[in-house]
Amino acid sequence: MELIKVTIDNKVVEVEKGTTILGAAKKVNVDIPTLCHFKLHDMNIENKPGGCRICVVEVDGRKNLAPACATDCTEGMVIKSHSVRVINARKTVMELILSDHPFECLVCAKSGTCDLQSLAQQLGIRKIHFEGKKSSYRLDTSPSIIREMNKCIMCRRCEMMCNKVQTVGALSAINRGFDSVVSTAFEMNLKNSTCTYCGQCVSVCPTGALTEVDDTARIIRALADPSKTVIVQTAPAVRVALGEEFGMEPGTIVTGKMVAALRRIGFDQVFDTDFAADLTIMEEGSELLNRLGKHLAGDKTVKLPMLTSCCPAWVNFFEKQFPDMLDIPSTAKSPQQMFGAIAKTYLADKMGIKREDLVVVSVMPCLAKKYEAQRDEFKTNGNPDVDFSISTRELAHLIKQTIRDFDSLPDEDFDRPMGESTGAGVIFGTTGGVIEAAVRSAYELHTHKKLPRLNFEELRGLEGIREATIDFDGLPIKIGIAHGLGNARKLLEDIRAGRSHFHAIEIMSCPGGCIGGGGQPLHHGHSSIIKARQAAIYKEDAGKAIRKSHENPDIIKLYDEFLGTPLGEKSHHLLHTEYFNRKK
Amino acid sequence: MATTEIVLKEKQVQQIKDICKQFNNESGELINVLHKTQSLFGYLPSEVQVVIAQELNMSLAKVFGVVTFYSYFTMTPRGEHPIDVCMGTACYVRGAEKVLEEFKRQLKIEVGETTLDGKFSINSLRCVGACGLAPVVIVGDKTYGAVTSADVKNILKEYENK
Ligand code: SF4
Ligand code: SF4
Ligand code: FES
Numbered sequence: 050m051e052l053i054k055v056t057i058d059n060k061v062v063e064v065e066k067g068t069t070i071l072g073a074a075k076k077v078n079v080d081i082p083t084l085c086h087f088k089l090h091d092m093n094i095e096n097k098p099g100g101c102r103i104c105v106v107e108v109d110g111r112k113n114l115a116p117a118c119a120t121d122c123t124e125g126m127v128i129k130s131h132s133v134r135v136i137n138a139r140k141t142v143m144e145l146i147l148s149d150h151p152f153e154c155l156v157c158a159k160s161g162t163c164d165l166q167s168l169a170q171q172l173g174i175r176k177i178h179f180e181g182k183k184s185s186y187r188l189d190t191s192p193s194i195i196r197e198m199n200k201c202i203m204c205r206r207c208e209m210m211c212n213k214v215q216t217v218g219a220l221s222a223i224n225r226g227f228d229s230v231v232s233t234a235f236e237m238n239l240k241n242s243t244c245t246y247c248g249q250c251v252s253v254c255p256t257g258a259l260t261e262v263d264d265t266a267r268i269i270r271a272l273a274d275p276s277k278t279v280i281v282q283t284a285p286a287v288r289v290a291l292g293e294e295f296g297m298e299p300g301t302i303v304t305g306k307m308v309a310a311l312r313r314i315g316f317d318q319v320f321d322t323d324f325a326a327d328l329t330i331m332e333e334g335s336e337l338l339n340r341l342g343k344h345l346a347g348d349k350t351v352k353l354p355m356l357t358s359c360c361p362a363w364v365n366f367f368e369k370q371f372p373d374m375l376d377i378p379s380t381a382k383s384p385q386q387m388f389g390a391i392a393k394t395y396l397a398d399k400m401g402i403k404r405e406d407l408v409v410v411s412v413m414p415c416l417a418k419k420y421e422a423q424r425d426e427f428k429t430n431g432n433p434d435v436d437f438s439i440s441t442r443e444l445a446h447l448i449k450q451t452i453r454d455f456d457s458l459p460d461e462d463f464d465r466p467m468g469e470s471t472g473a474g475v476i477f478g479t480t481g482g483v484i485e486a487a488v489r490s491a492y493e494l495h496t497h498k499k500l501p502r503l504n505f506e507e508l509r510g511l512e513g514i515r516e517a518t519i520d521f522d523g524l525p526i527k528i529g530i531a532h533g534l535g536n537a538r539k540l541l542e543d544i545r546a547g548r549s550h551f552h553a554i555e556i557m558s559c560p561g562g563c564i565g566g567g568g569q570p571l572h573h574g575h576s577s578i579i580k581a582r583q584a585a586i587y588k589e590d591a592g593k594a595i596r597k598s599h600e601n602p603d604i605i606k607l608y609d610e611f612l613g614t615p616l617g618e619k620s621h622h623l624l625h626t627e628y629f630n631r632k633k
Numbered sequence: 634m635a636t637t638e639i640v641l642k643e644k645q646v647q648q649i650k651d652i653c654k655q656f657n658n659e660s661g662e663l664i665n666v667l668h669k670t671q672s673l674f675g676y677l678p679s680e681v682q683v684v685i686a687q688e689l690n691m692s693l694a695k696v697f698g699v700v701t702f703y704s705y706f707t708m709t710p711r712g713e714h715p716i717d718v719c720m721g722t723a724c725y726v727r728g729a730e731k732v733l734e735e736f737k738r739q740l741k742i743e744v745g746e747t748t749l750d751g752k753f754s755i756n757s758l759r760c761v762g763a764c765g766l767a768p769v770v771i772v773g774d775k776t777y778g779a780v781t782s783a784d785v786k787n788i789l790k791e792y793e794n795k
Contacts, residue, residue: 218694221697222698234679234682234696
């Protein structure tokens with residue numbers, strides 16, 4: 050490792066050879082603005098086209114200004130990060146970008162969290178000195194995502210996410226010069242492309258070009274309708290991220306305040322998706338044991354490994370890209386859909402109302418859940434099990450419209466019965482969590498012995514692909530974990546080629562799992578935020594009185610009163626699904 | 634940008650596959666593959682791009698991205714009599730733009746488009762290296778030199794009954 054010395058704004062710093070000026074500046078806390086450059090540390094995610102030039106700096110002895118994100122340090126370099134020349138150049142660059150940007154900030158969905166807006170503010174832009182043509186593209190609306198490319202600044206972060214990280218390939222830069230834009234093949238609607246609705250492009254877009262479909266107005270309408278009972282479920286990853294929208298430290302757990310806020314907004318009952326996560330474990334865990342038992346008995350028709358199926362973007366991915374492997378994932382529905390199916394039958398009966406008069410809303414860290422809720426398989430006579438699915442960001446908007454000070458809300462608890470949950474349900478929100486929850490229950494159901502421990506550190510972490518072997522009382526169970534669809538693809542290709550040695554694999558589409566979901570508060574490239582959310586998830590789990598899904602008293606009651614047994618006829622009908630070849 | 638749907642014949646699919654194979658199905662050879670395929674079919678309709686994406690194991694969006702990046706590639710079939718107007722510097726300063734405008738006006742199509750009857754298409758080219766004849770127009774195999782907008786009508790007339 051070769052070290053070199055550079056001077057930035059009179060501060061001397063030693064960096065490894067190959068470090069960019071931007072990287073060196075970070076080390077000495079010199080803030081250089083960036084726009085197209087994007088990096089999630091420790092996750093191997095970087096966008097570095099060097100295209101926007103907002104990051105230019107002055108380098109002694111060089112005629113031209115250098116883009117800090119794309120210029121490597123050399124020995125003895127002397128750098129000025131904010132000379133008059135630099136500031137003027139940045140302003141010019143910003144004005145040029147803005148000269149082809151619609152001035153709709155006041156009513157833009159990204160207002161307040163837009164990188165372009167905050168940078169314009171930071172640079173003190175008061176007037177655009179250039180007048181030119183403005184791009185004009187048609188709006189592309191899908192069940193989950195809206196593309197408004199008039200607001201695109203061609204940073205190509207979305208393209209990097211979709212191609213390099215997710216390997217979905219729905220997006221690419223097209224055309225050249227003024228006409229260039231990021232688009233789908235043949236500029237078809239996103240709906241018809243290979244898009245999985247993972248929302249990772251949305252989560253890195255610095256402008257309002259890519260946003261989620263906003264369902265909050267429809268929810269307000271339902272809440273105002275006296276003939277409807279409106280209930281809500283909240284996914285585990287929401288409670289460890291929502292606080293960020295109200296200025297709290299990343300990793301703050303706001304479960305109680307979130308419940309209180311939802312009641313004040315007017316939901317009739319506030320429930321927990323964690324309850325449905327426990328239910329998922331009952332079904333998925335039983336399915337795993339069932340497949341495993343048959344496999345060990347020599348039944349060659351049983352496919353192993355079994356893959357988890359609770360991530361809807363992952364389901365879209367394999368339906369579109371691996372249609373030859375539809376029998377490998379578990380048939381268990383996702384927790385969102387299990388919740389909806391039970392709410393519109395068991396709960397509606399208990400409440401004495403018709404399913405049509407019960408409106409089920411879910412709050413998810415995810416944009417793919419919007420599409421999932423609209424799938425035909427999850428409707429009865431046209432009435433969906435989940436009526437509306439909104440993101441963590443949309444919930445924050447809804448709260449801001451209704452409540453003055455989120456911080457000072459009291460902590461309140463979920464309603465029962467579908468609000469009772471365990472620590473196993475909570476950890477569904479992070480990569481490694483679903484499989485850990487499954488292990489906690491499958492172990493005890495299989496061995497009929499008490500687990501000697503509850504924390505499976507070997508399954509935790511943020512490494513893209515992880516593996517571990519868990520001893521099921523003499524039976525070694527091999528487990529694989531992947532997050533990010535590019536990593537999932539690798540495991541799938543291994544299975545297809547007959548190289549996979551796993552019994553079970555957990556897959557989540559988003560980097561970090563649901564905590565890094567496409568519907569979460571924007572992390573603006575700070576992976577420390579995702580780590581803080583993950584730590585919060587495990588903290589919430591550790592604090593729970595019950596930490597194994599099969600010990601959830603309301604789940605036990607649900608099977609006694611209504612479902613019968615896991616994988617039984619009723620469970621099969623309500624809690625399992627099938628997959629379709631959606632390759633075009 | 635959608636072109637009229639076409640169904641490739643089995644033989645045509647095989648021809649595309651053969652071209653890809655000549656380049657070892659390497660995604661890095663995309664431009665060469667597109668070039669060869671276009672010289673075979675005259676243009677690159679979406680159906681052709683689908684096959685290429687599959688053969689080179691790359692995303693369709695990327696293939697489309699490259700096709701739309703280079704003005705040489707086209708997704709519309711060229712006319713029976715393709716009209717190329719040179720827009721190199723020499724031709725440009727001698728009024729090639731006016732000539733191009735006149736072709737567009739008479740045929741009621743834009744650059745890159747083909748007339749509804751399939752007879753003519755217009756393209757603008759970078760320098761064709763016949764600067765002495767500027768402005769230069771090429772129709773099919775025939776080259777016209779020192780063209781003015783007043784000549785456009787007569788040039789088109791030559792092909793009307795062909
Ligand atoms: S939602 Fe995911 S799959 Fe779809 S375009 Fe964005 S990054 Fe690609
Ligand atoms: S859509 Fe957003 S992320 Fe994608 S290139 Fe445009 S501005 Fe960048
Ligand atoms: S941030 Fe460096 S060129 Fe865009």
